[in-house]
Amino acid sequence: MDNQELLELKKNACKVRRYTIEGVFNAKSGHPGGSLSAADIITYLYFKEMNVDPQNPKDPKRDRFVLSKGHCCPALYGALALKGYFPADEIKSLRHIGAMLQGHPDMKHTPGVDMSSGSLGQGISAACGMALAAKYDGSDYRVYAMLGDGECEEGQVWEAAMFAAHNRLDNLCVIVDFNGLQIDGTVSDVAGLEPIDTKFASFGFEVIxxxxxxxxxxxxxxxxxxxxxGKPTAIIAKTVKGKGVSFMENQVGWHGKAPNADEYKIAVEELDAQLKALEA
Ligand SMILES: Cc1ncc(C[n+]2csc(CCOP(=O)(O)OP(=O)(O)O)c2C)c(N)n1
Ligand SMILES: [Mg+2]
Structure with missing residues (x-):
């Protein structure tokens, strides 16, 4: 990519982080940490990688994205709003009763959401089904599934992985947001996953x-x-939970908590400064 494209991606990721913080603050609940760690990858997928059209969100030929770690939807909503699937104003009513943007992705009510998710382990399984359907249909769309590292402690993930390799789903790309933290501690303390690369490789994946x-x-x-x-790919993405907001970085406490008014002000100032530096 050229410098201009790189700059645009950085700016968009910053805006996605800004929407994340705005949404979670106004909801007074939600999951900022894993949304911020995923923001760069989700931004890249929607702004450079995937063949998608916000004007035609149900196009059967589109690439699919499944946010298997559905609790991190604030980042997904930020990217979808920025891409033009719905007005960015919706972000302010995140998690409000009756609002379009709920605390976990809902494919029936939010344009651009390809799969409802939130029960960890299920998203990757649905993604396998979508990838297999593409094979049956002779369609060449690709399916991207983003998982959390804590989520990979779910047995269902490995059943899905076995299924994907067995069915030679080379149109499936699993991305693990490896931020080292889950809900109440480090992943290595709760149920260590390492070596995750050789685990996925032994399940029949190409691993990067x-x-x-x-x-x-x-x-x-x-x-x-x-x-x-002839085989699916797993990208193990080493990330920092809370990335972009100094006091949230690498802090397990910011897994599922909203900033108070003072914290919100600091977070917004930091993100605005980052954006301003990129626009300079
Ligand atoms: C089946 C299931 N069990 C438990 C939960 C509660 N839960 C929500 S997020 C989370 C931790 C996930 O950690 P990780 O996948 O590492 O996410 P990230 O660090 O990216 O936020 C848990 C246990 C859930 N959503 N689904
Ligand atoms: Mg994690």
Whole structure:
């Protein structure tokens, strides 16, 4: 990618983070940490990688994205709003009763959401079904599923992984947001996953490990995944939970908590400063 494209991605990721904070603050609840760690990858998917059209969100030929770690929907909603699927004003009513944007993605009510998710482990299974359907239909769309590292402690993830390799789903790309933290501690303390790369490889995946905040590495990994034939790809993206908001970075306490008014002010100032620096 050229410098201009890189700059645009960085700016968009910053805006996605800003929407995340705005949504969670106004909801007085939600999941900022894992949304912020996923923001760069989700931004890349919607702004560079996927063949999608906000004017035609149900196009059967579109690429699909399943946010298997559905609690991180504030980042997904931010990217969808920025892409033009719905007005950004919706973000302010995140998690409000009757609002379009609920605390977990709802494919029936939110344009651009390809799969409802939130019960960890189920999203990747649905993604496998979508990828298999593409094979049956002779369609060449690709399916991207983003998982949390804590989510990978769910047995269902590995059943799905086995299924994906068995069915040679080379149109499936799993991205693990490996931020090292889950709901109440480090992943290694709760039920260690390492070595996760050889685990996915032994389940029959092509495995690529990257820095999930480096757009060049994200691009190279997703490009490489498209060349892999006969097996699915897992991208292990090393990330920082809370990335972009200094006091949230690497803090397990920001998994599922809204900032108070003072914290919100600091977070917004930091993100606005980042955006301003990129626009300078
Ligand atoms: C089946 C199921 N069990 C428990 C939960 C509650 N829960 C929500 S988020 C979470 C931790 C997820 O950690 P991780 O996948 O690492 O997410 P991230 O760090 O990206 O926020 C848990 C246990 C759930 N949503 N689904
Ligand atoms: Mg995690």
């Amino acid at each position: 490990t990257i820095d999930g905040h480096d757009f060049e590495q994200i691009e190279n990994a997703l490009d490489q995944a498209k060349t892999v034939k």
